[in-house]
Amino acid sequence: MPRLTPVAPSSATGRTAELFTGIKSKLGMVPNMMQTLGHSPAALEGYLSLSSALGGGLLTATQREQIALAVGQANSCDYCLAAHSALGKMAGLTVDQIRDARLGTAVDAKDEALVGFARKLVDENGHVDDADLANLKQHGFSEGEIVEIVLNVSLNILTNYFNHVADPKIDFPAAPELAAAGTCSSNGTCSTH
Known part of the structure; x- marks a missing residue:
């Protein structure tokens, strides 16, 4: 049982909803970890930004x-x-x-x-x-x-x-x-x- 409740993509609003839309278009789903990070749009965006930047890096x-x-x-x-x-x-x-x-x-x-x-x-x-x-x-x-x-x-x-x-x-x-x-x-x- 999760200790923090995920934000359901269907009920997300504002910046979280925008981020979820981008995640879903890329992955076909919004994984539960990212749904839970969605409680803080700043945290979710920070995670996604660093992950994306490193994805375009040298490794x-x-x-x-x-x-x-x-x-x-x-x-x-x-x-x-x-x-x-x-x-x-x-x-x-x-x-x-x-x-x-x-x-x-x-x-x-x-x-x-x-x-x-x-x-x-x-x-x-x-x-x-x-x-x-x-x-x-x-x-x-x-x-x-x-x-x-x-x-x-x-x-x-x-x-x-x-x-x-x-x-x-x-x-x-x-x-x-x-x-x-x-x-x-x-x-x-x-x-x-």
Whole structure:
């Protein structure tokens, strides 16, 4: 049961109604998290603006989804894990890549550096050292991309924390439970070896 009531798109007024119309035209729906953010048009618009700006940045959609999955797992945000598992698939991530990102790892060395850094930012409250930055640069990340990694982590922490407080009903397929040392099938079911 949600702890904050979502604003139904049919009853939204003013700026919230305008924002909901834009969301629905882009996504085909207004997700429950965004309906709940709709209580504050300023908060919803701020979230949408930052998300949109980063969507036009240097990082690819798959990289942004890998970050979202790593951060969502680190913060135990079931809503974000469900949403970004679905969005990750739409962006081209495989079930294995989604699982790996949630675990803070990847098969590809550049992706491994990306999700490892994202997890370290969360785990260390942003306190990274010179070696962490050098590792990203050695894997081909520019300083502009590093800035965007930090901002994408921050955006996802924002939604994770908001969802912990609001507890919106999950309106995406639930993300599978992670097995300790396992594999995930193409339907998203994970099991141990």
